Structure formats: C-alpha cells, structure tokens
Amino acid sequence: GDGNKQETNGKRETSPVKGSAPPFASSVSSPSKKKRIYFDADGMDDGIRDSARDSNHYSTHDSTNSPHKARRKAHKKVDIEQRNRMLEIRKQLPIWTGREALIDAVHNNDIIVVLGETGSGKTTQLPQFLLESGIGSGRKIAVTQPRRVAAVSLAHRVSQETGTQLGSLVGYSVRFDDMSWKGTRLKYMTDGMLMRELLSDELLSQYGVIVIDEAHERTLRTDLIIGTLKSIMRRRHSAALPPLKVVVMSATLDADKFARFYNAPVLYVKGRQHPVRIFNAREDIQDYVDGALKTIFQIHQTQPLPGDILVFLPGQEEINTLGASISLIADGAPLKHDISILRLYASLSPAQQQKVFVNAPANTRKIILATNVAETSITIAGVRHVIDSGLARERKYYSSHGGIGVDTLFVKPISKSSAMQRAGRAGRESAGTCYRLYTERTFLSLPPTTPPEIERTNLNFAILQLKAVSEETFRNFEWLDEPSEEAMQQAHMNLFGLGAVNERGEITEVGKKLAGMPLDPGIARMLLAAQTRECVGTLLSLCALLAVDSPIYTATSASQEQEEQQHTRDRFASRHGDHISLLHIWDAYMDVVQSGSTGDVKEWCVANKLSERTLRRARDIRSQLSHQCLKMGMDVSVNAHTQDDETILQCVLEGMFHNVAIRQGDGTYRQIVNQGLVKIHPTSCLLQRKAPCIMYSELTLTTATYARTVSAIHPAWLRAVAFYNQRGSM
Numbered sequence: 001g002d003g004n005k006q007e008t009n010g011k012r013e014t015s016p017v018k019g020s021a022p023p024f025a026s027s028v029s030s031p032s033k034k035k036r037i038y039f040d041a042d043g044m045d046d047g048i049r050d051s052a053r054d055s056n057h058y059s060t061h062d063s064t065n066s067p068h069k070a071r072r073k074a075h076k077k078v079d080i081e082q083r084n085r086m087l088e089i090r091k092q093l094p095i096w097t098g099r100e101a102l103i104d105a106v107h108n109n110d111i112i113v114v115l116g117e118t119g120s121g122k123t124t125q126l127p128q129f130l131l132e133s134g135i136g137s138g139r140k141i142a143v144t145q146p147r148r149v150a151a152v153s154l155a156h157r158v159s160q161e162t163g164t165q166l167g168s169l170v171g172y173s174v175r176f177d178d179m180s181w182k183g184t185r186l187k188y189m190t191d192g193m194l195m196r197e198l199l200s201d202e203l204l205s206q207y208g209v210i211v212i213d214e215a216h217e218r219t220l221r222t223d224l225i226i227g228t229l230k231s232i233m234r235r236r237h238s239a240a241l242p243p244l245k246v247v248v249m250s251a252t253l254d255a256d257k258f259a260r261f262y263n264a265p266v267l268y269v270k271g272r273q274h275p276v277r278i279f280n281a282r283e284d285i286q287d288y289v290d291g292a293l294k295t296i297f298q299i300h301q302t303q304p305l306p307g308d309i310l311v312f313l314p315g316q317e318e319i320n321t322l323g324a325s326i327s328l329i330a331d332g333a334p335l336k337h338d339i340s341i342l343r344l345y346a347s348l349s350p351a352q353q354q355k356v357f358v359n360a361p362a363n364t365r366k367i368i369l370a371t372n373v374a375e376t377s378i379t380i381a382g383v384r385h386v387i388d389s390g391l392a393r394e395r396k397y398y399s400s401h402g403g404i405g406v407d408t409l410f411v412k413p414i415s416k417s418s419a420m421q422r423a424g425r426a427g428r429e430s431a432g433t434c435y436r437l438y439t440e441r442t443f444l445s446l447p448p449t450t451p452p453e454i455e456r457t458n459l460n461f462a463i464l465q466l467k468a469v470s471e472e473t474f475r476n477f478e479w480l481d482e483p484s485e486e487a488m489q490q491a492h493m494n495l496f497g498l499g500a501v502n503e504r505g506e507i508t509e510v511g512k513k514l515a516g517m518p519l520d521p522g523i524a525r526m527l528l529a530a531q532t533r534e535c536v537g538t539l540l541s542l543c544a545l546l547a548v549d550s551p552i553y554t555a556t557s558a559s560q561e562q563e564e565q566q567h568t569r570d571r572f573a574s575r576h577g578d579h580i581s582l583l584h585i586w587d588a589y590m591d592v593v594q595s596g597s598t599g600d601v602k603e604w605c606v607a608n609k610l611s612e613r614t615l616r617r618a619r620d621i622r623s624q625l626s627h628q629c630l631k632m633g634m635d636v637s638v639n640a641h642t643q644d645d646e647t648i649l650q651c652v653l654e655g656m657f658h659n660v661a662i663r664q665g666d667g668t669y670r671q672i673v674n675q676g677l678v679k680i681h682p683t684s685c686l687l688q689r690k691a692p693c694i695m696y697s698e699l700t701l702t703t704a705t706y707a708r709t710v711s712a713i714h715p716a717w718l719r720a721v722a723f724y725n726q727r728g729s730m
C-alpha cells in the first residue's frame with residue numbers, strides 16, 4: 001500500500017499499468033543538419049581497399065615469445081569465417097568511406113579530432129584502421145573509455161571482428177580486471193587505467209597511438225589524460241622516442257574546444273540518423289519508474305515487432321525495481337508478444353553485459369533497461385523506441401561553506417545534449433519514437449550540456465595522481481578548464497590531512513603509496529593505517545566490500561521483500577554500525593566458501609538474501625588488492641580479525657576523517673567540516689542507535705542528505721587521527 005512508499009531510500013513503489021491515456025503530446029524532430037561534412041555514407045563502395053582481408057596481419061602477429069601459452073594457441077586459431085561475416089557488416093558503417101582519409105590524417109598530424117554521430121563506427125573501426133595501416137611503429141594502440149562496461153563490451157566486439165580471442169590481439173584493461181598481455185596491440189581501457197599506467201611509464205612508451213574516446217563526456221580522468229598528453233608528446237620527442245599520435249573522438253558537436261586546445265584539425269563522420277518522433281509528457285512525471293512501466297506496456301501492446309525498447313534510468317537500483325515490476329506484470333497478464341528484459345549498468349559482469357547484444361528470439365521484444373552508458377558509448381541494434389526518464393545519477397562534490405566537503409551521489413536532470421543523444425538511439429536503423437517522461441517545457445529548461453566533472457568533483461585524486469607521476473608532470477599540466485583556486489587549496493588541505501603531501505605541498509612517501517593503489521586516496525589510507533595497526537587482512541576485506549555495491553539486495557516494491565532484507569540486516573548487524581556488519585557478512589560468507597561447495601555458497605546466499613555476484617566480485621577485488629599490497633611490501637597474511645572492532649574502525653576513520661558528523665540535541669547529525677545536516681540512511685543498522693558521533697562512507701541526496709554505510713565512533717578518536725595523519729609520515 002501507499003503507506004510503504006519510501007521516497008527516502010531511493011526506492012519507489014510501482015503500480016500495475018492502468019488503462020489510462022498516454023500522457024504524451026507529440027512533436028516531430030527531424031535529423032539535424034550538420035554544417036560541415038567530411039565523409040558521406042552514400043557511394044561508400046568506391047575505392048575501399050579491403051585491407052582487413054588482404055593483410056595477413058592477424059596471423060603473423062608475433063607471439064612466439066609469449067609466456068601465455070593458452071593465449072598464443074588461441075591467437076593462431078583465427079576465426080576467419082566469423083571475421084569475414086562481420087567484415088560485411090563493418091563495411092556498411094558510415095565510417096568506412098572515410099577509412100583512407102582518416103589514416104592519412106593521422107599520418108600527417110600528431111593530433112586529430114574526430115567527430116561523429118553515435119553508431120557511425122568510430123570506436124570499433126577507427127582503431128582497427130590504424131592497426132592495419134601500421135601507424136604507431138608497432139607499439140600499442142590505447143582506446144580510452146569513461147566507463148568500464150563500455151571498455152569491456154567494445155573489446156569483446158572488436159576481438160570478434162578481428163577473429164581473434166579476446167585478450168590476445170585485442171584486449172581490455174579496467175580496474176580489477178585485466179584482459180591483455182604484453183602482445184596485445186589494441187587495448188580498450190578506462191581513462192582511469194591509462195592514468196594509472198602513467199605511474200610506471202611516465203611517457204607511455206609502450207604506446208604508439210592514444211585514442212581518447214567519448215571526450216565530450218569530459219570525465220575527470222579523460223581531462224587529466226588530455227592535459228598530460230600535451231607535454232608527453234613534447235617530452236617523447238626530446239627523449240628520442242617514436243612520436244605519440246593522439247586521436248580525440250567525440251559524439252557531440254562541441255569539438256572546437258579540443259581542436260583549439262591541441263591546435264588540431266577536425267574530421268567529421270556523417271551518421272545515418274533516421275527521424276525520431278518525440279513525445280513529451282503532458283506534465284512532468286514524478287514517479288518515473290512507474291511512468292516508464294506504463295509507457296513500456298503501452299508501446300508493447302500497440303506497436304508491431306520488430307522494435308525493441310531502450311529505457312534510460314538513473315541507476316542500478318531503479319533498473320532493478322523496474323525490471324521486477326515488468327516481470328510481475330508480464331507473468332500475470334496476457335501479452336501480445338513475449339518480452340525479454342535486459343539490464344545494462346556498470347557493475348554487471350562482462351558475460352551479463354554481452355547478453356544485451358544477443359538478438360531476441362522470434363515473436364519477442366527486447367526491453368533494455370540502461371543507465372546513460374547506452375547514451376553514446378554502447379549502441380544496441382534493434383532499438384526503435386526510447387523511453388527517457390530525463391535523469392542520471394551523478395557524483396557531485398560540495399565544497400561550499402568553506403569546509404572540506406564530501407562526494408555526494410544524487411539523481412539529477414540530464415542536459416539537452418544528453419536528451420537529444422538518448423532520443424537519437426531510436427533512429428539508428430529506421431524511423432523511431434522517443435517518449436520523454438517530462439514536458440517540453442522541462443526539456444527547454446535543461447542546461448545545454450553537462451558541465452565537466454572537474455567542476456563538480458574534488459581534486460584530491462587529480463592532484464595526488466599528477467604529483468605521483470612526477471612533479472614535472474604536475475608542473476607541465478594544462479587544464480582544459482582551469483579549476484578554481486579554492487578547489488585547488490581544498491584538495492591540498494585534504495591531501496595534507498591524509499598525510500599525502502607535506503606543508504610545502506610536495507608529495508610524501510605516504511602519498512606515493514596512496515596513489516599507487518587502485519583506490520580512492522581515503523580508502524587507500526585505511527589500508528596504510530591497517531598496516532601500522534596490524535589488521536591489513538581485515539581492512540582488505542572491508543575495502544573490497546566498500547568498492548562494490550551493498551551485498552544485501554535492495555528491496556523492490558514488495559513489502560515482504562523489504563521485511564526479509566531487514567531480517568538479513570538484523571542477522572549480521574553490529575552495534576558499531578555498518579562497516580563491522582559488512583565484515584560479519586564477509587566472515588559468514590567466507591566460512592561457507594571455505595567449507596562448502598559452489599552449490600552450498602549459492603544456496604546460502606539465496607537463504608540470506610545476499611547477492612552472490614556482489615560477494616564474489618568483492619572476493620575478486622580483495623585478492624587483487626592483496627596482491628597489490630604484497631607488491632608494496634605489506635604483510636597481508638594476517639587473515640581474520642586480529643584486532644578488535646574499535647581498532648578496525650580507527651583505521652577506517654583515518655581515511656574518512658572528513659566524513660564525520662555529531663549528533664545534535666534534536667537528533668539530527670551535523671557534519672563537522674561544513675556544518676551541513678545529514679540523516680542516517682534507513683538501511684543503516686545505526687538508524688535507531690542514537691550514536692553521539694558517526695562516520696560514513698558516502699552521502700546520497702534524495703529528499704534529504706543521507707549518510708550510507710555508517711559507523712559509530714568515539715569523539716576522542718578524532719583528535720588522535722588529525723594529529724596522526726598530519727605528521728605526514730607513517
């Protein structure tokens with residue numbers, strides 16, 4: 001019933017479809033006319049050299065010295081049939097007519113900017129063109145992506161297109177998952193991974209070409225790479241290394257910024273956009289999950305097949321809620337055709353991600369529920385209808401009130417440019433429709449583009465990372481958009497608090513260690529603290545758990561499920577709060593893992609309402625982190641709780657000293673750094689505890705600012721931590 005409606009924890013009740021009239025008014029948008037067009041998709045058969053077939057590049061690629069025997073074997077077994085079949089599809093892509101022009105442009109310029117509509121073949125084809133043309137003097141080609149899902153799925157696709165096994169010629173590298181080896185020539189990777197590689201290879205000497213993809217998204221890490229590459233190219237020249245070629249790719253029209261920054265030419269790829277009819281909601285739909293649900297079934301019951309539906313939602317939680325509601329209705333109601341529900345968001349495993357690309361069986365409509373990863377990074381064939389919630393989950397850093405500030409996750413309206421990209425996904429193969437769950441007036445009030453991440457994140461990571469590469473890299477760094485002096489100072493203060501830089505702002509040994517770990521500096525700091533307090537083993541588990549989503553399933557609409565989840569939370573709850581509770585779950589899980597069979601583990605997870613996938617992923621991350629720590633000379637052998645809960649929490653606090661709030665007389669909590677008010681999230685086991693002082697891993701902003709993953713701490717620990725960290729040593 002409605003009494004259960006909980007806006008507060010980000011979950012919404014959804015109700016079955018009612019026979020109401022569609023809440024939409026219609027308007028037609030025709031494909032936009034581009035001003036300057038370089039290539040054209042028409043007449044594309046002229047003069048294309050079929051070099052993928054001519055060249056024996058793939059079979060002669062030398063891997064005889066590889067220690068990776070399995071990969072070497074696989075590498076030889078080129079699937080020529082598949083490759084040729086896919087070549088026919090590749091040749092239909094708009095970018096194929098521009099093949100020679102693109103290769104020439106990269107030959108003749110150190111940097112080029114390539115602009116093209118989503119789906120024109122930039123990401124999958126251009127790197128292959130360069131590989132086949134021999135550009136880059138035999139060195140690797142890197143293609144950066146803002147999102148791991150995209151990096152993984154694109155590498156999959158391109159390895160199929162080349163007829164080689166994933167991880168051999170074509171591979172990927174994302175945090176906690178490396179599918180490449182030294183012989184990999186084409187490497188799809190997150191922008192963050194390329195940043196990390198700078199730490200051990202300052203001039204990126206193993207690369208001949210860096211392709212910066214999705215540059216329009218302006219993620220912090222993409223900006224960091226763009227700013228660093230300029231001086232790397234210069235310095236490679238003086239170090240007598242072969243030149244580094246750079247290709248910046250963007251799906252939107254704002255390429256001038258990159259072209260000016262690098263003084264580089266812009267090349268245009270024309271896409272094949274069919275008209276998309278846009279329906280705006282007559283009034284803004286507050287319960288967008290419910291709105292999407294109704295719209296899905298309206299489309300499904302009235303529109304013919306084929307024609308898959310792509311729904312844009314802010315995040316995983318909404319995707320799962322909507323998915324559950326769709327199944328519920330589909331089970332109970334007679335439908336015209338079958339449906340197949342697919343999900344696409346960041347934390348899916350590679351195998352699950354690949355499912356969205358499989359064509360639906362006959363008489364079945366695919367309904368793809370996705371985050372904004374499907375906006376420009378990933379194109380799914382067969383989509384004819386788009387439903388746009390108009391929202392995206394975004395991380396924002398509040399540095400107001402002169403305090404240190406914390407990262408906050410919240411759901412936010414998208415930009416006009418994003419809304420147009422989303423609508424465009426419906427017109428890839430034929431005319432399509434886009435249903436916006438907001439009014440035209442709301443659309444018109446949206447900001448033209450999403451501001452770059454640099455303007456809404458803290459600079460802790462950026463500054464630490466640049467300084468860890470080298471002081472020279474930091475000094476030479478040029479920002480695409482200069483951050484404010486205030487933000488820079490604040491980052492220095494934070495880093496000083498973590499002991500990562502000294503009074504003069506120079507990086508310390510601690511700072512170098514923090515930068516070397518594939519973790520947020522604060523989380524990495526916890527591990528260092530654990531080393532001194534001899535509980536690295538336990539903190540490794542905790543850090544791995546903090547790096548994944550909560551292993552406790554989030555409730556969907558059914559109140560019975562909510563109750564069951566509460567049982568799970570109660571069963572593992574600690575009086576200290578959620579961090580220790582997470583460790584309780586971990587210990588119980590590992591007991592089953594070590595004593596039981598795979599089936600037992602599955603059964604145990606189901607019985608306890610825990611996500612086995614999430615826990616398995618945490619285990620994976622833990623082993624990689626552990627490996628990293630071992631390499632840094634830390635003793636990771638300490639296994640279980642060698643320390644009491646309070647000591648463990650003190651380690652956590654050292655990395656999160658700025659995420660602390662004190663309980664007020666009226667029961668609310670006030671942050672110590674910027675005096676903002678926070679509430680304890682309803683899923684926290686500290687909700688009823690009235691702890692005088694809390695620390696938390698994350699803030700979410702919904703109807704109020706909620707602290708998630710909360711633990712009670714002793715106020716006296718705070719002074720010790722401040723003193724301890726500011727000595728800047730271990």
Ligand code: CDP
Binds near residue numbers: 122
């Ligand atoms: O980068 P851009 O948006 O220009 O295009 P792309 O990602 O290279 O995609 C080119 C084509 O490959 C699209 O039509 C996709 O449908 C197809 N593709 C696919 O079928 N499966 C994938 N995993 C990736 C791409």
Ligand code: MG
Binds near residue numbers: 124
């Ligand atoms: Mg792309």
